[in-house]
Amino acid sequence: MSESKQKVSVFAPASIGNVSVGFDVLGLAVKPIDGTLLGDVVSVAASESNSLIVQGEFAKKLPGEPTDNIVWHCLQLFNQALVEMNQAIDTVTLTLEKKMPVGSGLGSSACSVVAALEALNCYYQTNHQFGFDKEKMLFMMGQMEAKISGSLHYDNVAPCYFGGMQLMVPDSNIITRTLPSFDDCYFVMAYPGIEVSTKAARDVLPERYSRSDVITFGQNLATFVDACHRHDKQQAFSVVTDIVAQPYRKHLLPGFENACDYLSSQGCLAVGISGSGPTLFCVTDDKEKAQSFALWLEEHYLQTLSSGICEGFVHICQADIQGACQI
Numbered sequence: 001m002s003e004s005k006q007k008v009s010v011f012a013p014a015s016i017g018n019v020s021v022g023f024d025v026l027g028l029a030v031k032p033i034d035g036t037l038l039g040d041v042v043s044v045a046a047s048e049s050n051s052l053i054v055q056g057e058f059a060k061k062l063p064g065e066p067t068d069n070i071v072w073h074c075l076q077l078f079n080q081a082l083v084e085m086n087q088a089i090d091t092v093t094l095t096l097e098k099k100m101p102v103g104s105g106l107g108s109s110a111c112s113v114v115a116a117l118e119a120l121n122c123y124y125q126t127n128h129q130f131g132f133d134k135e136k137m138l139f140m141m142g143q144m145e146a147k148i149s150g151s152l153h154y155d156n157v158a159p160c161y162f163g164g165m166q167l168m169v170p171d172s173n174i175i176t177r178t179l180p181s182f183d184d185c186y187f188v189m190a191y192p193g194i195e196v197s198t199k200a201a202r203d204v205l206p207e208r209y210s211r212s213d214v215i216t217f218g219q220n221l222a223t224f225v226d227a228c229h230r231h232d233k234q235q236a237f238s239v240v241t242d243i244v245a246q247p248y249r250k251h252l253l254p255g256f257e258n259a260c261d262y263l264s265s266q267g268c269l270a271v272g273i274s275g276s277g278p279t280l281f282c283v284t285d286d287k288e289k290a291q292s293f294a295l296w297l298e299e300h301y302l303q304t305l306s307s308g309i310c311e312g313f314v315h316i317c318q319a320d321i322q323g324a325c326q327i
């Protein structure tokens, strides 16, 4: 029986949560220009019973028990949604290829969540001509991301799923709107190889902000959104400043301030923390500058662990306007 059902694999890309200027409400999907698949892949195949296989470079960083993996929880949530729709359920083997470091600020858990739920949806579309709509899918992705990070924020799952630059809107029927992204820009992503948990990085944030911070935040985000719609790159990146998180998180990131100072002095358009860190992102529209920033970051931002190993990496990326896709 299982041989007649088609196996499905989905890739879900890395993303920059917050993009500095939009804490919890702005995110951008990115892809390396050299074709590296920076993201997770989940495959779904019919089998005699439900199971999860975890493999890939960063599999060793995940919980030892497959049932503690967020991908397993995605299967349970998806099956529950099928039951609510009176749909028959197949037993399946899920395979997660964990290509993303955990606690990286690259939206690692979002990659697993989006790849798992989208792979399940594609599997049912292919083999049962049944699928959930995009709104329902995003809602489920948000639920899973909240389960992992302790709070509901869509700034990784939305760009990871839909691609491009996503702005979260306070309308539960829509959740996110696509903003024009700057497709000629390069986003140099430097993951230093240390882990910062999203929860820990949220715990250092203040409960309250001053009136002047609130005004600056609102003005910067409004200016950014307006500039995106006018394709005004200079103005957009001139306000990519983090009032909410960076001042309180930068001490968690060795070498971050030094890197910001250097990259700014070399004329980058913007530099900031990707998501909750420790990955740094730096923006330029000049490919040669991107290459030189990448070399500098490799030398100055990556950390060697006490084991003598460096697990960090640098990728020159552009906006990924496709988002999650079947491969």
Ligand SMILES: Nc1ncnc2c1ncn2[C@@H]1O[C@H](COP(=O)(O)OP(=O)(O)OP(=O)(O)O)[C@@H](O)[C@H]1O
Pocket: 061, 062, 063, 068, 069, 070, 071, 096, 101, 102, 103, 104, 105, 106, 107, 108, 109, 110, 112, 113, 148, 149, 156, 196, 197, 198, 199, 275, 276, 277
């Ligand atoms: N498939 C999975 N991918 C990532 N993390 C997972 C997965 N399954 C379980 N986890 C656990 O969820 C937690 C994820 O933590 P956290 O939200 O800090 O990481 P993250 O999503 O990788 O962060 P970021 O969004 O900054 O990249 C870790 O404790 C990790 O072990």
Ligand SMILES: N[C@@H](CCO)C(=O)O
Pocket: 017, 018, 023, 024, 025, 105, 107, 153, 155, 156, 198, 201, 202, 245, 274, 275, 276, 277
């Ligand atoms: N907006 C979230 C993103 C986590 O990747 C935060 O900064 O805490």
